[in-house]
Amino acid sequence: MGKVRIHMMMSLDGYVAGTNQRVDAPFGDGAEHFLDWVFKQRSFNALFGKEGGETGPTDDVMRETMEGLGAQILGRHMFGGGTGEWPEPAWDGWWGPNPPYHTPVFVVTHHPRQPLVMEGGTTFYFVTDGIESALRQAKDVAGDLDVRIGGGGQIADEYLRAGLVDELELHIVPWIMGDGVRLFAGLGDARPRLEQIRSVAGAEVTHLTYRIVR
Template sequence: MARLRVHAFTITLDGFGTGAGQRVDAPFGDGVEGLHDWMMPSFRGEGTGVDDAAFRAGEQDIGATIMGRNMFGPVRGDWPDESWRGWWGEDPPYHHDVFVLTHHARPSLSMDGGTTFHFLEATPTDVLARATEAAGGKDVRLGGGVATVRAFLSEGLVDELNLVIAPILAGAGERLFEGLDALPTGYRVASLVPGGSGAVHVQVVRR
């Protein structure tokens, strides 16, 4: 059965997945400089060890992706037009169907390399059903942002949550586990492994 997996989702030591003031020139907001330093060697093809393994695990056996509107781009509210086509250029790294949760739907966007973005106003359960069908028997990856991952966790839909805890403090922004008081009843920590970068890799799975 297809699973819903989160990979390489990085939070600060005090639990923030983004800082305050997200915008075009600061996609993750302020106060979180260095949040993703652990994966930079892998982006350059120089990654090693636990950090590189965590970076690459999210590419394995994934047939579709779900993300929130904030992960797709900085535009808020009604789309003024359809000129924003994502952060990734004309050949995004997904190469499959990507389902973007939004309160402001727009036509699907086909990109180079086989990526098609679908913009849906739907519940987590409904969008997961769409993504699972599109995945064709493979797993579905759940991307950000923080509110999107939190919404799926609150409904117990995430099968595997692979977090990275960066050795920094933000103090403000969006906390991943905010309001998830019932999380321990449905999930458990399966492993906790330090990486070579100083970040810690944590796997959380459903009970």
Template sequence: MSKLRVNAFTLSLDGYGAGPDQNLQNPLGIGGESLHRWFVDTRTFRNMVLGQDGGTTDADESFAARSFENVGAWILGRNMFGPIRGEWPDETWKGWWGDNPPYHVPVFVLTHFKRAPITMEGGTTFHFVTDGIHSALEQARSAAGGKDVRVGGGVSTVRRYLQEKLIDTMHLAISPMLLGTGEHLLAGLDMVKLGYRCTEQVATALATHVIIDRA
């Protein structure tokens, strides 16, 4: 059965998934990029994101590789697509990743402002959804063809799906660093009452990987 998943979502020790003051120069907020040291050296990241060979093959790589398995569609918040706010000023911005984004499947971007789909190289098409998270999930599941749907973030998007108990499984990579401020993933969420429990835990030098499943 198709699942709604969160994978390779990195948090600081104090629970922040992004730093403050996100902008074009700091897409993950100030200090946010350093959270992802566990991921950027893996073979999966180098191959799928950078188009390069090499990379680590340890437990970090195992979780990175799992994050792309059986994914038929993605859902992103608008901040994950780009730094532009409000109405789309033009059609020039097509995401952070260049002409060949690492998704290679349909991607559904949550927004309040209409925009025509964007077809990119490598099988990625960005669709812009203006009628909420449930509509995005319905469209993504239809496009996924029986495969899983992955929620890529950001923090507020993951929180909205968690609040509705729609996330089936979530992989968090907890980085051994403190941010102090930013966007907190779990603040105010009673994960136990929502029906979630930790089912797996693996520690590496750069992250503690935990899997949280919905009962």
């Protein structure tokens, strides 16, 4: 059985998005330079079928996090470019015809919809009966490979609260968001115990991996 991994970038003050998320600003206001480092990476370009970009520890980590994946899970905000209110059925996500997933992707939403087959191996499945169902379906198709929860913050917190996560991969960005969507918000007594299992210094950001201690 593969692992269940959350994979997100986080500002130094604990936010994964700013305020007022919308399709033309999926990370919202206050996030102006939050993503600069990722757009430069060779592995990021490769996800979209492009050449070129920076190499180094950050590029290595970003490529590794996409390896060994059998399925992925997204919240409706992540699929909807931060809005969670994507117009259906015309909305195909905000990544274009060839999204950077290249696996089955289970989108947790309240809106039933037929599966959406994209280019490059990505198929979006829309799951309306909750996070546990989405994870069960993802594990079924992933088999011995890992399931990656790609965000946003709300669904990541729901999976943490439910105790369904094995590893947490965070890219700590030298950016103070100030306001917006915080990770680990309102977990209360369900806040996980963590053990640092990897720490990689990139040129601009730091990549931290934690094991959730049961």
